[in-house]
Structure formats: structure tokens, C-alpha cells
Amino acid sequence: MSVARRLFWIVVALFGAAALGLVATARGEHLNAVWLVVAAACLYALGYRFYSRFIACRVLELSDRRATPAERLEDGRDFVPTNKWVVFGHHFAAIAGPGPLVGPILAAQFGYLPGTLWIVVGAVLGGCVQDFVTLFCSMRRDGKSLGQMAKDEISSLGGWTALFGVLFIMVILIAVVALVVVNALRASPWGLFTIAVTIPVALLLGIYLRYLRPGRVMEASVLGLVLVVAGVIGGRYVAESPALAHYFTYGSVALAWMIIVYGFAASVLPVWLLLAPRDYLSTFIKLGTILALALGILAAHPQMLLPPVTRFTDGTGPIFAGKVFPFCFITIACGAISGFHSLIASGTTPKLIAKENHARMIGYGSMMMESLVGVMAMVAATVLKPGVYFAINSPAGIVGTAAEKAVATISGWGFPVSTQDMSELASRVGEISLFNRTGGAPSLAVGMAQIFSSTLGMRRLEAIWYHFAIMFEALFILTVLDAGTRVGRFMLQDLLGHFWKPLGRTSWYPGVVLTSAVICAAWGYFLIQGVVDPLGGINSLWPLFGISNQLLATIALCVCTTILIKMGRGRYAAVTLAPLVWLVSITMTASFQKVWSQDPRIGFLAHAQALRTQIASGTVAAEKLAVTQRLIFNDRLDAAVTVIFAALVILILAxxxxxxxxxxxxxxxxxxxxxPAELSRLPA
Amino acid sequence: MRTEEPEPQSKHNQRRRLLVHYLQLATNGLPLLGSLIAYGGSLLWAYLLEVSGENDYSRYRARVVAQGEPPVTASEFYMAQLERKYSRVSRCC
Structure with missing residues (x-):
């Protein structure tokens, strides 16, 4: 390395250290959010330049002289050597979902510091490494899936563990992201109208792409974008018209049922009609909005109003209960380390890589970008007044349903907020109320709306920005729901096909309908459970999602470590072993606490026992007896699911x-x- | 050695000439800026076409035709791509 380059990296390291020091030691003053982004960017740059290079050169020994499967098996369909920037775009679009946006918003209840440190350090040393090494392993095996690699490289037991792990995570993931949408659209005619519009738009695009201009995705996406933005603007008139607003105003349970029916329909309808066009549309809106948010933060350089660390690190947080360790690390999975990425890294991507060295930028680099999205989501949470942040995200079971009681409780925590603040904010963003909107999406939308409207100097458009942000989040959450239900159905059909052949045939319509119904019923049950939960659902479901996601990461890192040892690189196994040890410690601690903690807000069994005591003492009204019995059953079910996840972690680890x-x-x-290794003939 | 002070009028003319010069530079720069934006835009559009998979069919067709095999239609190719893409995990959380 030349002297100039060394100097450059020394300056980057010093600048990053200074920014990080400033962010970490700020007490009692409002720092500029740009410092957070600068600290993260410097750490990413150092991680990419030095750590990923070390992994590529020393640990994996990537070689451009060795032909990739895209070159060896090129067929013009699945295996196509592709420009690395195009594969990077594909891969990033596939891994970037709602997780890195919602998780940091929820974890901001601990303050911005614990979550941000975990997002950045977790990504550089864990998430990026997992994605990169999994991608490498799959690329060296002609693009085999994670489950297949677990079976081939560990044992059949490892393969089965991976299969069940993926199926479980799919169910919990869909339930929890659907809950985020339900909480964002509850009693919001503008929001619901905007989302409802996306369905006919997607159908129209589906027909356009199938019959009118086959495969012309960009044309269709531009047309769809125009229509969806028109829907966002038109939503205001629907919300302001009492006659129309009535048709788009629903409570949580009704919305949950609508989403279940929608998920079922999307799974059984032909893929070209609804799922694919919605996916194209949401991908472009997602990437565009993330870019706009990044530019918005740099242009607006807002002050961070949330303190670096709050009192809720002690485990008494209103959004979800539990101490900063392990719950901060369970709450933020995507953005720091997400096991789900290993499914993408062992799917389409390895079949497109033209040169082995491209895997570094695609695997490590894409995850770094996703992590940056998590940092930006954290910034969006910190620009809100802390009292407003807690008023939006705290469930009714903690702060009550009455506005006066809620603001008094939140102000009593040391985060002053008034009913006037909240009603003015709701009015500015075109909502009736913003209290008890658990799930993270509404507070993210408010933060984004504030950044966008202050950047572009259009305060009057704050309501439009808010609903655009809600549409953007809901659109790609519903895409995850569509695609997840369909893949879950395929996996279930694959499994059931072993017992009765026709059920395994994806062309047999009764089998398609039956397995779709089973998958929808599975995630639908957890969704309804979350909706009726007096603690807001997020308190019980989000940790389950985090645990299941980290379970998948555990499987991926076990596969990667096994392969490194088998390759004779055991001396470098710490690269994947260190994040694995950390993940196992947080997953097992969180699982143990969620099941056995004596605090009813944390432990499922303690909560069930508390409800049983209430019934026994006669303090539960007769009309609420059935609901309480259901809550007890749900607590036990959640405890059982957590135990299964923990057992799967122990099994794959052992x-x-x-x-x-x-x-x-x-x-x-x-x-x-x-x-087999073959010499590459493609030019470097 | 004493240098002659420029005439006030010529000072004024000098400033005017400079202003005209800068204006010319700016106006000459405009087409340059426009072409840069157009070039950047066309690069972005080409990139999006690649990422969205719009060029996949033409690439496939060229390959198949070169091998002397009959290609499937654009619609059939599109449908097959969708079936393959959405039968496995293609979107993350």
C-alpha cells in the first residue's frame, strides 16, 4: 500500500473514531444526526477495505482464475455471468426488506446508541461475513441452497433442522410484518385507500406485462409508480369525505382478516397476475425511497432529540420488555445480522456471479448497504421528540387508551409530551390519532415525513410524505407476505409430497389451495394473536421473529464454519465462529428469558400464570373470560414455539x-x- | 519604476469583459452540464433495465439463435422466469 493510501486510511480511521466518540459520549445535548452516519460510514469503509479483503484473500482464497458456476453452466436462464454491479443491485433488492427499517425503530426505546453500535459492529463482524461466506460456499457448490449444503456438509439431521427452521421463520416473519401493517393502517382511511389502490394497479401491470408488453418491467414500473403516487394524493380526498372514509376505516381485527384473505388469494392466483408486478413496483419504490431518505438526512442534517441511552435499558421498556442484553440484539436482526439473508445468498445470486472476487462486493457490500439503511431508520426515530416517539409506539396495555392518561404516563417517565403535541402532529400528517401505533411503521413514517418536508421546504406536504412513507412500507411488507406465503406453500408441498404424491405437485390445484390455506392459517393465527394482545403483539411476536431469524443465522454460520474446517482453514474458523458464539449466547438467553422469566411482561409462562391467578381470584369479568383463556393458550403456544427454536439451535450446534x-x-x-475446479476463460 | 494607473473607464471595461467572459463560460457550460445529466440518466436507465431483467430475453434469444435452436417467445420466457424466481425465497425480511 502506498504512503498516500496509508495516510488516507489513517485519516478515515481517526475521523470515524472521532465521530463515534462524539456520538457515544454525547450527554444532555442534541447532536447532529450526520455524525451518526459519518461514524457508521467510516466503520463500513474500514471493514470493507481491510476485513472483507482479509476474508477474501486469506480465508476463502477467492480466485478469478477459477470458473464460477455462471460460466461453467451458462444456460442463458438460471446461470448467466453478469456484471457485478447488476448482481449487486439484484442482491441488495432481494435482501433489503422491512426488517432493517422496523427493528431499529423499536430498539430506539433503549436510546440510539446501543442499537446503532449493534447495527454497525454486528454487520461488519457478523452479518456481512455470514452473507459473504454463505455466498462463497453456495457459489463453489453450483448455487446449492442452505438446506442442501447443511445436508451435504454436516449431515441429514442438519438438513432437516434447516428445513424446519426456514418453515418456522417464514410463518413467524409473515405474522409479525403483517402486524406492522395492521397497526399502521388501523383507523386510517387515507393509508388503507393508498394500499388498496396498489392491488388493482398491480393487476393492471400484471396484464400489461403478460399480454401487452411481455417482460417490459421498467415501462410497467414507471406506469405503476405514477398510479400509486396518484393514489397517495387521492387518499386525502377519501379521508376528508365522510361518505368515502367510512368504507376505508377499519379496526385491527378486520384488517388482520383482510390481510389473511389477501395472502391466500395472492398465493393461489397465478404469479404473473399479482405477486410479480407488485414485487417490481415495490422494489423500485423501496430503492428510490431509501436513496431519497439518505439524501434527505444529509441535506436536512437533523438534530437527534432522543438521548443516546434511556432508562429502559433496565428492561422496563414500554414497547417491548427486557433488558438491553439480549433484547436489543434480538430486536435488530436485519440490519446487523439476519439469517434470512443466507437463503438469498444461497439462491439466485451465486448463479449470476461472473468472477469469484465479485462475491466480496456482492455479499459483504450489499449487507453493508442494508446496515446503512438500519442506521438511517434509527436516525428517523431520533429526530422525533422522545415523548412523541413513546406516545406513538407504546401499546394501550401500558399507557392506556385515553390520551390524557397516556401523556401523563409518558411525561412521568421523563419524556414530556402533551395531548396538544400529539393532536397537532396527527392533524399535520392527516391522521385521526397517533397514539398506540405499535409496530414501528407509523413512527418511521412520521420521522421520514419530517426529514423530507424540512429538506424540500414543503411543510404543507407533510401529510403526503407521511402517507407515501406508509405506502412504501406497507407495499413491500405485503410483497414479503405474498412471496413468503407462496414459498412456504412450496416447502409444505415438498414435505407433504413425501407422504402423498399428488400433494407435492405444484400444478395440482386442490393441493395448491389446501397447502396455501394451511400456511395462511399458521401465520394468520399468530397475526390475530398479536392483534388481540393487550400488550400490542409486538412485545411477544417481535422477539419470536428475532429468535427465529437468529436461529437461521446460527444454521448458516454452522454450515460456513464446517466448510472452512473441511477446507483445511480451521485456523481462520474464528471468522465465522465468533459471530456464531455471540448469536448463540443472545438467542439462548432471550429464549430462556421469554419462557422462564418471572416477569409477566417478559416470560410467556409467567404471563399465563398471572392471567390464571386473575381468573382464579375472580377479577376477570365474565365477558372477558373466553378472551383471557385464549391469551393463556397463546402464551403457552409462544413458549412452546420458543422452546422448539432453542432446541433446533442446540441440535444444529451439537x-x-x-x-x-x-x-x-x-x-x-x-x-x-x-x-470441480475449472480454469476460467472469461476476461477479468 | 512607476506604473501607470489604468483609466477608470478601461477598469470598468475590464470588469465588463470579465463578466461577459464568465457569462459565456457559464452558458457554454450549460450544454455540458445538460449532456452530463443526460449521460448519467442514460447510464442509470441502462442499469435499471439490466437489474429489472428487461434485457434477459434478448440475451437469451441471441444465445439460443447462435446455437441454432428455436427460441421461445418473449411471453413464454417471461412466464418461465417468474415461475423459477417465485418458487424459492426471493425476498427477505
Whole structure:
């Protein structure tokens, strides 16, 4: 490295350290949010330049002389050597979902510091590494899936654990993201109208792409964008018209049922009609909005009003209960380390990579970008007055349904807010009320609306920005729901096909309908459970989602570590082993606390016991007896699901550990299932 | 050595000439800026076409035709791509 380059990196390191020091030590003053972004950007730059390079050169020994599956098996369809920037775009669009936006918003109840540090450090040392190494492993195996690699490289037991892990995470993921949408659209005619408009728009685009201009995705997306923005603007007139608003105003339970029916329809309808066009539309809106948010933060350089650390690190937080360790690390999964990414990294992406060294930018770099999205979401939370942030995100079960009681409780925590503040804010964004909007989406939308409207000097358009942000979040959450239900259905059909062949055929319509109904019923049950939960649903479901996602990351890191040891790179196994140890410690601690904690707000069983005591003491009204019994059942079900997740983590860890011992003690000959090495003929 | 002070009028003319010069530079720069924006826009559009998969069919067709095989229609190709894409995990949380 030349002297000039060394100097440059020394300056980057010093600047990053200074920004981080400023962010970490700020007490009692409002820092500029740009410092947070600068600190993160410097750490990403250093991580990418040095750590990912070390992994690429020393640990994985990537070689551009070795032909990738895209070159060896090129067929013009699945395997196509593609420009690295195009694959980067594909991969980033696939991994960037609602998780890095919602998780940081929820974790902001601890203050901005714990979440931000976890997002940045977790990504550089864990999430990016997981994505990069999984991508490498799959690329060296002709694009095999994570489950297949677990089966080939660990054992059949590892493969089955991965299969069930993916199926479970799919169900919990869909339920929890659907809950976020329900809470954002509850009693919001403007929001619901905007989302409702996207369905006929998607159908129209589907027909356009299927019959009128096959495959002309960009044309269709531009047309769709115009129509969807018209829907956002038109939503105001619907909300202001009492006659029309009536048709678009629903409570949580009704909205949950609508989403379940929609998910079922999207799963059984032909993919070209609804799912694919909605996906195209949401991808472009998602990428455009993320870019706009980044520019908005740089242009507006807002002050962070939320303190770096709040009193709720002690576990008494209103949004979800539990101490900063382990719950901050469970709440923010996507953005720091997300097991789900390993499914994408072992799917389409490895079949498109033209040169082995491109995997570094695509695997490590894309996750870094996603992590930056998490930092921006954190910034959007910090620009809100802390009292407003807690008023929006605290459930009715904690602060009450009456506005006066809620503001008194929140002000009593040391975060002053008034009913006037909240009603003015609701009026500015075109909503009736913003109290008890748990789930993160509304507070993110308010933060984004404030950044956009202050940047562009259009305060009067704050309501439009708010509903655009809600539409943007709901649109791609519903895309995750559509695609997840369909994939879950495929996996279930694959599983059931072992018992009765016709059920495994994806062209047999009764089988399609039946398995779609089963998958929708599974996530629909958890969704309804979250909706009727007096603590807001997020308190119980989001930790379950975090635990299941980290379970998948545990599986991925076990596969990666096994492969490194089998490749004879055991001395570098700490690269994947260190994040694995950290993940296992947080997953197991969180699982243990969610099941066995004596605090009813944390422990599922303690909560069930508290409800049973209430019934036994006769303090539960007769008309609420059935609901309370249901809540007790739900608590026990959640405890059982958590135990299953923990058991799967122990199982994959024990199975992997056994194999590592056998290989390292030379008691078993390691056999890699890599594709044969061939010399690349593609120019570098 | 004493240098002659420029005439007030010529000072004024000098400033005017400079202003005209800068204005010319700015106006000459405008087409340059426009072409830069147009160039950047066309690059972005080309990139989006690639990422969205719009060029996949023409690439496939060229390859198949070169091999002397009959290509499927654009509509059939599009449908097959969708089936493949949405039968596995393609979107993350």
C-alpha cells in the first residue's frame, strides 16, 4: 500500500473514531444526526477495505482464475455471468426488506446508541461475513441452497433442522410484518385507500406485462409508480369525505382478516397476475425511497432529540420488555445480522456471479448497504421528540387508551409530551390519532415525513410524505407476505409430497389451495394473536421473529464454519465462529428469558400464570373470560414455539460441533461437496 | 519604476469583459452540464433495465439463435422466469 493510501486510511480511521466518540459520549445535548452516519460510514469503509479483503484473500482464497458456476453452466436462464454491479443491485433488492427499517425503530426505546453500535459492529463482524461466506460456499457448490449444503456438509439431521427452521421463520416473519401493517393502517382511511389502490394497479401491470408488453418491467414500473403516487394524493380526498372514509376505516381485527384473505388469494392466483408486478413496483419504490431518505438526512442534517441511552435499558421498556442484553440484539436482526439473508445468498445470486472476487462486493457490500439503511431508520426515530416517539409506539396495555392518561404516563417517565403535541402532529400528517401505533411503521413514517418536508421546504406536504412513507412500507411488507406465503406453500408441498404424491405437485390445484390455506392459517393465527394482545403483539411476536431469524443465522454460520474446517482453514474458523458464539449466547438467553422469566411482561409462562391467578381470584369479568383463556393458550403456544427454536439451535450446534471435533481430531476424513475446479476463460 | 494607473473607464471595461467572459463560460457550460445529466440518466436507465431483467430475453434469444435452436417467445420466457424466481425465497425480511 502506498504512503498516500496509508495516510488516507489513517485519516478515515481517526475521523470515524472521532465521530463515534462524539456520538457515544454525547450527554444532555442534541447532536447532529450526520455524525451518526459519518461514524457508521467510516466503520463500513474500514471493514470493507481491510476485513472483507482479509476474508477474501486469506480465508476463502477467492480466485478469478477459477470458473464460477455462471460460466461453467451458462444456460442463458438460471446461470448467466453478469456484471457485478447488476448482481449487486439484484442482491441488495432481494435482501433489503422491512426488517432493517422496523427493528431499529423499536430498539430506539433503549436510546440510539446501543442499537446503532449493534447495527454497525454486528454487520461488519457478523452479518456481512455470514452473507459473504454463505455466498462463497453456495457459489463453489453450483448455487446449492442452505438446506442442501447443511445436508451435504454436516449431515441429514442438519438438513432437516434447516428445513424446519426456514418453515418456522417464514410463518413467524409473515405474522409479525403483517402486524406492522395492521397497526399502521388501523383507523386510517387515507393509508388503507393508498394500499388498496396498489392491488388493482398491480393487476393492471400484471396484464400489461403478460399480454401487452411481455417482460417490459421498467415501462410497467414507471406506469405503476405514477398510479400509486396518484393514489397517495387521492387518499386525502377519501379521508376528508365522510361518505368515502367510512368504507376505508377499519379496526385491527378486520384488517388482520383482510390481510389473511389477501395472502391466500395472492398465493393461489397465478404469479404473473399479482405477486410479480407488485414485487417490481415495490422494489423500485423501496430503492428510490431509501436513496431519497439518505439524501434527505444529509441535506436536512437533523438534530437527534432522543438521548443516546434511556432508562429502559433496565428492561422496563414500554414497547417491548427486557433488558438491553439480549433484547436489543434480538430486536435488530436485519440490519446487523439476519439469517434470512443466507437463503438469498444461497439462491439466485451465486448463479449470476461472473468472477469469484465479485462475491466480496456482492455479499459483504450489499449487507453493508442494508446496515446503512438500519442506521438511517434509527436516525428517523431520533429526530422525533422522545415523548412523541413513546406516545406513538407504546401499546394501550401500558399507557392506556385515553390520551390524557397516556401523556401523563409518558411525561412521568421523563419524556414530556402533551395531548396538544400529539393532536397537532396527527392533524399535520392527516391522521385521526397517533397514539398506540405499535409496530414501528407509523413512527418511521412520521420521522421520514419530517426529514423530507424540512429538506424540500414543503411543510404543507407533510401529510403526503407521511402517507407515501406508509405506502412504501406497507407495499413491500405485503410483497414479503405474498412471496413468503407462496414459498412456504412450496416447502409444505415438498414435505407433504413425501407422504402423498399428488400433494407435492405444484400444478395440482386442490393441493395448491389446501397447502396455501394451511400456511395462511399458521401465520394468520399468530397475526390475530398479536392483534388481540393487550400488550400490542409486538412485545411477544417481535422477539419470536428475532429468535427465529437468529436461529437461521446460527444454521448458516454452522454450515460456513464446517466448510472452512473441511477446507483445511480451521485456523481462520474464528471468522465465522465468533459471530456464531455471540448469536448463540443472545438467542439462548432471550429464549430462556421469554419462557422462564418471572416477569409477566417478559416470560410467556409467567404471563399465563398471572392471567390464571386473575381468573382464579375472580377479577376477570365474565365477558372477558373466553378472551383471557385464549391469551393463556397463546402464551403457552409462544413458549412452546420458543422452546422448539432453542432446541433446533442446540441440535444444529451439537451436530456441527461433533463433526468439527471429528475433523480436527483427524478421526474422520473431511469430504467437500465442491463442484470441480475449472480454469476460467472469461476476461477479468 | 512607476506604473501607470489604468483609466477608470478601461477598469470598468475590464470588469465588463470579465463578466461577459464568465457569462459565456457559464452558458457554454450549460450544454455540458445538460449532456452530463443526460449521460448519467442514460447510464442509470441502462442499469435499471439490466437489474429489472428487461434485457434477459434478448440475451437469451441471441444465445439460443447462435446455437441454432428455436427460441421461445418473449411471453413464454417471461412466464418461465417468474415461475423459477417465485418458487424459492426471493425476498427477505
Amino acid at each position: 451436530e456441527s460441533g461433533r463433526h468439527w471435533w471429528l475433523y480436527l481430531a483427524r478421526r474422520k476424513e473431511p469430504v467437500l461437496s465442491e463442484a
